Amino acid sequence: MGALIAETEITQAMAKHVSKSITDAPQGLQVPQDLLCQTLDGVPTAIYIKDQEQRLRFVNQACYQLVGQPRQALTAATEADLLSPTIAQRLHSLDAQAWQGNGNPSPTTIVIPQTATADCKATRRTQLAADGQSLICYLEPVPSETESSLLEFSESWQRPQLQALLANVPAVIYQLRRSTQGDVQFAFVSPGAYEVFGLASDVILANVDQVLNRIHPLDRPHFDDTLLESAEALVAWRWEGRYLKPDGQVGWLQTVGRPQIWPTGEVIWDGLLMDVTSRKQVEAAAIEQAVMEQAIADNEIRFRTITETIPGALMQLRVLDSGYAIDFVSDRIQALTGLTPAVLMADAQTFLDRLHPRDSKRFQSTIHEAAQTLSPWKFEGRMVTLEGKTLWWRLDAMPVPQELGEVVFCGVLLDITERKLIEEAYRENERQLRMALKVAEMGVWTWDLATDQMAWTTEPGTLLGVHCRQLL
Structure with a gap:
């Protein structure tokens, strides 16, 4: 019973093979047929295969033993010879449904007459072969008691x-x-x-x-x-x-x-x-891989969101013995340099070429000093765009040492042009105020009540003709 599925598949193959051999039996099919016969002879279930004329096309060893007849006695025999004419006639009527392809009839209990021993009661099941030309019959003895x-x-x-x-x-x-x-x-x-x-x-x-x-x-x-x-x-x-x-x-x-x-x-x-340990290990590995891939995808989404929303360009700049390499730079770098990330990552020299001539030397000295000491790198300088416009930028980066002695700086590059313009305007306003006060011979002073100190924009001696200490 435990091998019932395997027996059924083998028997189906055997029935198909036997059915083909009725009309044309090429020599090449003889060996597979022998193997199928040998296999079915080894199973404990009694099996025989018949055609629509009730002729026996195959009977396995278990079936011979069940009916109590030698193999030689059933050569070129019919179902009536195997069982009995009465039983064969009864089964012929019951098998009509199976031959028509309307499903397999319910199991039938029959009594098999035996010569050497008492009659044997058995349950007969049928199954139409895949080619529709043979009927597979299974005989299972009805047990008298469990043990x-x-x-x-x-x-x-x-x-x-x-x-x-x-x-x-x-x-x-x-x-x-x-x-x-x-x-x-x-x-x-x-x-x-x-x-x-x-x-x-x-x-x-x-x-x-x-x-x-x-x-x-x-x-x-x-x-x-x-x-x-x-x-x-x-x-x-x-x-x-x-x-x-x-x-x-x-x-x-x-x-x-x-x-x-x-x-x-x-x-x-x-x-x-x-x-099924191997299958479970594969399933577990697949789940782990899926979790890792999902985590990577989530991280990529987060990173992309950060790079798209941060007010600056993220950059990875590698310091080499022979120069520099840009491992990564986000899309916002194009607004500052006029160059795409792909161009900059393909050749870091294109980034250096955009540095203001007065800032290029200071750029290289500060980055090499930070690489040698593995200290944070901060730099402010000017960038000349492809259109000739000068912009101010600031880079704050942290060093990450690599295996071959190289150092990679990971940081953010910000456009500080607006801040620099405000600072320059403030300095210019302060300069003009000082000049105006000097020309008008006026002074502005503040008195800090907390410290009791006075601060002058113009030396008092210039205005009053006395030293500031004489006023305290």
Whole structure:
């Protein structure tokens, strides 16, 4: 049951292969057909394939054993030879719906007459092959009691072919039993258990707690809840959680099981369990990558907002042995220099060429001094635009030492032309006021009451003919 999906896929392929061989059987298809036959001969489910004339196109070893007939007796036989004419006639009527492609009929219970032993009761299920030319039939013995059925199931998995197959499957095929009291126990565990659990299958069969106690404490409640829900509603059991291996590693497990209830009230799950640690690691890495990318995107938005709204240009200027390099400069630099950031970052000399000739030497001396001492760099100077207009600018930057001895200054460059014009106008007004007072032989004084001091714009001696000390 745990390998039901795989059996169905293999049988579908076999049915398609057999159907094609009825009309044209190229020599190249002989090897795949043999492999499919060998594979289906190793599964415990009784399977046979028939065409619309009820002729048998394939019968696996489990089916021969179920009906109690040798393989030679059923060569070129029909379904009536395999089962009985009466049963075959009954099944022919029931299979009409399947042949028409209207879905698979419900499972049918039949009694198979056997010569060597007593008659066998079995459940027959059908499935129309993908090509529509063959009908796949499954026969499953109806168990007489739970324990004997479990024993037969366990013994069937001990066949050498299946043992070799299961040992190489990167998953665990299992049968889990839950009693009416709620106790669980494995009835079968495939050899792949060691790769997944880190425990041998016989250890797990002897004591299920060897597995249950290693489920991560945060995931154990979900394990119990989903198992109980599956048992009560008889719905597929699906669970995913962490598992603590004996070597201390934490792995992720995923299982899917199909429940059946036995006459005794016990629930049996036939299922498949896989180690999905690699997938979880990829998912976690993808989530981490997405978070990092989102954080980077958010930072880029913030940085772009800052560069677009700050009243100045952000700049990264690298001091090299042979000159300078502009690693970054924001768009506002164009209003000051008339050059785009791309032009300036491509060649830093274009920035130096815009410096006022009287400020160029002072620019280089101050930046080299700041680079040598790793101290903040402050500079005020003039910039000559491409149109010949002179602007004043100020740069405040902090040094960031690099691995190869280089220094990168990160700072903001501001246009201070308006401030400089105001300062110049203030100085000019002050100069003119002094000249006016001097010509008019007037003086202006202020008396600070807090300090009891007087301040004169013109020396008192010039106006009064006495020294200022004589007035105090």
